[in-house]
Amino acid sequence: MHLEYQVYEADFVNAGSASSSIKKTLKQLNINPAIIKRVVVALYEAEVNAIAHAYGGTITADIDANKINIKVVDKGPGIPDIDWAMQEGNSTASPEVRDMGFGAGMGLPNIQKNVDKLNVQSTVGVGTSVEMEVNFK
Amino acid sequence: MTIKEIATLLDAKVVCGKERLDEEHENAFASDLMSDVLTLGDHNPIILTGLCNLQTIRTCEMGNLDIIILVRKKKATEEMIEMAEEEGMVLMECNYSMFKACGILYQAGIQAIY
Incomplete structure (x- = not known):
C-alpha cells in the first residue's frame, strides 16, 4: 500500500493530519496498537518538523505485511549539523512553534527511539529527508 | 478512580466524552510541552495540561492519550471539542492551577508514571 500527503509551511492547523490518517489505516490493518503508537509518534514529530522548520514537503508511506517505511522529504532550508540536531535539547524553533508545545529539541531524538531504522539526509539550501522504518513483528 | 470522581475532585466541566x-x-502525567507528552512510550496516562490548542488534541491522539484535563481556566475551542469527539476522547476544563490539580489527584491516589 502506498500513501502520499503534502504538508505546508506553518500550516499548524493541519499539522498531524497525515499522521492521523496513517494511524487510522494501520488500525484498519489490525497492527499491534503499541507498534502503531511508535509509528505515529515518530511520524508526527517528523510532520511537525516539516511544517515548523521547513518550507513544507511530502510524506510518503509504504506498508507491506511486515513493516512500514515512511519518507518525509521537505523543501529546505536544510540542517547544517545533523549530529547537533539529533541531540536532546538542541532546537532552532521559532516562538510560534514553542507556543504550540514544541521546539524543545526532542523531535529527532524521539523519532530515533521509536523506529527500527532511521536515515536523515540534509543539504543546506535544498532540504531534509527523514526516512524511517518500523517492523510490525 | 473513575473519571466522574476525578471531575468532581477538580470541580471540572466535562466538555466531551x-x-x-x-x-x-x-x-x-502533567506537562505544557507536547514534546514531553510524546515521550511516554507504552504508558497511556490521563494528561493535565495548560496548553490549549488543536495540537494538544492531535498530540494526545498520536500518543493514545484519550483523557485530557485543561487546567488554569483554559477553555477548549469548538475545533478542539470536535476533534476530541471524533477521537472518542474525554476532555475537561478545570479552573485550578496545574499544581493544585496535580496535588489533589495525587493526594486522592492517582499515581505518577515516573
Whole structure:
C-alpha cells in the first residue's frame, strides 16, 4: 500500500493530519496498537518538523505485511549539523512553534527511539529527508 | 478512580466524552510541552495540561492519550471539542492551577508514571 500527503509551511492547523490518517489505516490493518503508537509518534514529530522548520514537503508511506517505511522529504532550508540536531535539547524553533508545545529539541531524538531504522539526509539550501522504518513483528 | 470522581475532585466541566465517566484510571502525567507528552512510550496516562490548542488534541491522539484535563481556566475551542469527539476522547476544563490539580489527584491516589 502506498500513501502520499503534502504538508505546508506553518500550516499548524493541519499539522498531524497525515499522521492521523496513517494511524487510522494501520488500525484498519489490525497492527499491534503499541507498534502503531511508535509509528505515529515518530511520524508526527517528523510532520511537525516539516511544517515548523521547513518550507513544507511530502510524506510518503509504504506498508507491506511486515513493516512500514515512511519518507518525509521537505523543501529546505536544510540542517547544517545533523549530529547537533539529533541531540536532546538542541532546537532552532521559532516562538510560534514553542507556543504550540514544541521546539524543545526532542523531535529527532524521539523519532530515533521509536523506529527500527532511521536515515536523515540534509543539504543546506535544498532540504531534509527523514526516512524511517518500523517492523510490525 | 473513575473519571466522574476525578471531575468532581477538580470541580471540572466535562466538555466531551460524558459517556465514559464510569471508566477507572490510575495514572496521570502533567506537562505544557507536547514534546514531553510524546515521550511516554507504552504508558497511556490521563494528561493535565495548560496548553490549549488543536495540537494538544492531535498530540494526545498520536500518543493514545484519550483523557485530557485543561487546567488554569483554559477553555477548549469548538475545533478542539470536535476533534476530541471524533477521537472518542474525554476532555475537561478545570479552573485550578496545574499544581493544585496535580496535588489533589495525587493526594486522592492517582499515581505518577515516573
